[in-house]
Every structure is written in structure tokens, then in C-alpha cells.
Amino acid sequence: MIESLCVAVSRREAEDARRKLAEKHLLRTDLKIISDERYVYIPVSGEVDIESAVMKKMYFEKIERRESFRDAIKKFLGEAKISSFDTVGDIAIVRIPPELKEHESEIGNAILSTHKSIKVVCADDGVKDDYRIRNVRVIAGENRTETTHVEYGARIRLDISKVYYSPRLATERYRVAKCVKEGERVIDMFAGVAPFSILIAKLSKPSRVYAIDINPHAVEYARLNSRENRVDDIIEVIEGDAREVVPSLEKADHVIMNLPHSSHEFFSLAVNAGSNIHYYEIIEKDKVKDRIENLKNEAIEEGKKADVKNWRIIGGYSPSKVKIGVDFIIR
Incomplete structure (x- = not known):
């Protein structure tokens, strides 16, 4: 167990607080978030200013670090130009530079192996038609483009090949x-x-x-x-x-x-x-x-x-x- 600063917020406000902390690079991703009947305790790397949140120190369980996506693709691409991707539901959407097209299968499998919640990886080839829909291709995982994305308790079902999101x-x-x-x-x-x-x-x-x-x-x-x-x-x-x-x-x-x-x-x-x-x-x-x-x-x-x-x-x-x-x- 590791002692860390944390913010205590109500369960209703927890997801919004977590997102804001992540955006400000204050969320400690190496420690597990914990909760009780009233509060969610989110470990942070420093003092934060969130309305209605209380700062305190608590002990947290350390998250064992898995191999990262960057580490996985370094094995076959060296210092590659791909550092991030969008996640919609259980689908990852990644833009692959033309010079890396021949490695798109390995890139897709690297995402699957380092992110257990992702079941499909699609390459984003830009936008198409008047609706500005992503032109996507499945390059790894299950052969589908429909998923359900959860956001602040709302469940949004969509097909990334047919709609903008x-x-x-x-x-x-x-x-x-x-x-x-x-x-x-x-x-x-x-x-x-x-x-x-x-x-x-x-x-x-x-x-x-x-x-x-x-x-x-x-x-x-x-x-x-x-x-x-x-x-x-x-x-x-x-x-x-x-x-x-x-x-x-x-x-x-x-x-x-x-x-x-x-x-x-x-x-x-x-x-x-x-x-x-x-x-x-x-x-x-x-x-x-x-x-x-x-x-x-x-x-x-x-x-x-x-x-x-x-x-x-x-x-x-x-x-x-x-x-x-x-x-x-x-x-």
C-alpha cells in the first residue's frame, strides 16, 4: 500500500472530477481509486482546486504496470510516429501514417495486447461524404464497427462507419x-x-x-x-x-x-x-x-x-x- 494525497468527492461527482484531474495531469494512474458508501477517493499528484472536494491523505493499492502501447510498437517500429488513438466504446480508432501502412496489423495487435477493454481496432483513413463520417477499416480484433460508448451514465450506441461521434x-x-x-x-x-x-x-x-x-x-x-x-x-x-x-x-x-x-x-x-x-x-x-x-x-x-x-x-x-x-x- 502507498500513501498519497487524494480528493474525496461524492459518487455523483466522481466521474467528472476524475476527467478534470486527468485533463490537468494531476490524476495518479499508478494507484487504484477506492470508495465507500458516501465518497470516492481519487489519488492525485498535488494540491487541486475542485469545488466541494476535500483533500486528504490515504493509502492506495498500487496498479501493476502493463506494457504500454508505445513500448509494444517500439519492438518493431523503433521510435514510431503513433502515440495515441481515440476510444469509442470497445473500439480503438488510430490514424496510421502512409509510411507505416505495412505495419498496421502489428499496430492493431499491439493496441489489443496492451488494452484489455478494447476488442476492435480500426484504421482511420480520413473523412468521407457530406456527413463527414470517418472512413474506417478493421485492422485487428473482432470484425465489426458498432459499439456502445458510456459517458456520464449515458449509453450511446453507434456505428463508427456510419455516423460522426x-x-x-x-x-x-x-x-x-x-x-x-x-x-x-x-x-x-x-x-x-x-x-x-x-x-x-x-x-x-x-x-x-x-x-x-x-x-x-x-x-x-x-x-x-x-x-x-x-x-x-x-x-x-x-x-x-x-x-x-x-x-x-x-x-x-x-x-x-x-x-x-x-x-x-x-x-x-x-x-x-x-x-x-x-x-x-x-x-x-x-x-x-x-x-x-x-x-x-x-x-x-x-x-x-x-x-x-x-x-x-x-x-x-x-x-x-x-x-x-x-x-x-x-x-
Whole structure:
């Protein structure tokens, strides 16, 4: 047993706290998290500032270190250019540089051998068609592309070859869900398989969530996920183009715009649809402030005022591009 600093949080807040600690590189992954009837105790490497959490010292069991993915691929690739991959449910999705294509089977098997919870490994060959779906191929493990991803207690079923889904937005989806108050209405303009909508419906008890998508496969999964998470009485899934659907809906308290490569093309539609806009875009780093000003000007042209409540960089996309989130208040 090893003594370590830890944060004590309620069971309800534990998953969110763990994610935040991991993002800040404060989570000790060499020690096992423990719990009792009231609290979850998460070992950390230093002092942290999490609301309602209590710092203390406790003893934890050490996790025996398995061979890492990097160590496994070094055996046949040396210092390779692959350091990470996305995980959706029990599927790993990895981008393999062209010069390493001949080793993709070994790379896939290295992921399987070092991550016991992963059953399928897919190569990501970029995006395809108008729905911007990942072009994936199974390179190791079971021959399937459907899985169930669990996020803050919500179970999201999807097929990564047919729908768009980003596991990297989990914390952002939780943050938006906590912004919604009981009884409010929400329009999810580009809902996909409905992860935003479902988390909001489960956590915030809105009166109605309209989940819109033009991809029929995404719509099918959104309806399935709404039923399986028992929120189909709150979520109305609508297949169609947001430009045609949104004007027919009642005004919402929150509008979610997660179409990162072209959301700016729909902003004038959104400012007339709701009083709070949660906007996402992938954009060049040096163009962020100009984009925000342009969006504010678009609101003025629509007879509205868009005040920026906050904006943040959610993550990197390429050496020159980032994904941003902006919360607008529309008056």
C-alpha cells in the first residue's frame, strides 16, 4: 500500500472530477481509486482546486504496470510516429501514417495486447461524404464497427462507419448539460446520435429537446439511444436539414451548434432560434477573434445582439487549427 494525497468527492461527482484531474495531469494512474458508501477517493499528484472536494491523505493499492502501447510498437517500429488513438466504446480508432501502412496489423495487435477493454481496432483513413463520417477499416480484433460508448451514465450506441461521434467532447457535453435548467427547451441542430441531447435530458430535466440530423443512420441511432436511456418522452428526434427544420420549432432557451467544419454558415439561423447558443468550430488559431467578431456582426444584421459569455479552446486539431467553443447570449 502507498500513501498519497487524494480528493474525496461524492459518487455523483466522481466521474467528472476524475476527467478534470486527468485533463490537468494531476490524476495518479499508478494507484487504484477506492470508495465507500458516501465518497470516492481519487489519488492525485498535488494540491487541486475542485469545488466541494476535500483533500486528504490515504493509502492506495498500487496498479501493476502493463506494457504500454508505445513500448509494444517500439519492438518493431523503433521510435514510431503513433502515440495515441481515440476510444469509442470497445473500439480503438488510430490514424496510421502512409509510411507505416505495412505495419498496421502489428499496430492493431499491439493496441489489443496492451488494452484489455478494447476488442476492435480500426484504421482511420480520413473523412468521407457530406456527413463527414470517418472512413474506417478493421485492422485487428473482432470484425465489426458498432459499439456502445458510456459517458456520464449515458449509453450511446453507434456505428463508427456510419455516423460522426467524438469521444473528446465528453466534458464539454457535461458542461453544457449543467447549463440547462429544469423546464427549459433545447434545440440540438446537428445532433448526430444525440449524445448532447441525451445527457441534457438525463441530467437537467428540460421540457423538450429537439435533436435534428440529416444523416438517416444517425437519426436511427438517436431514436434508439433515446429509448434505451429512457428519455424518449423528452427528446424529439427529427430527420432533416436544420435550415428547414429549425424555423418551424418553438423558440428555445439553448441552441447547440456542433458542426465544427461549417457551423458558421448556420449562425444567423441559430440567433433567431434561441437565447443561448453553444457554438463549436474547427478554425485556424489566428482567426478565432475575427470569427467571433464576424458572428456578432451577423447577429446585428438579424436585429439581435450576441454577447460572448465565454470562449475556450477545447483541443487541437492540426498544427495550425484548434477546436473552439463559444457560449453566446442572444438579446
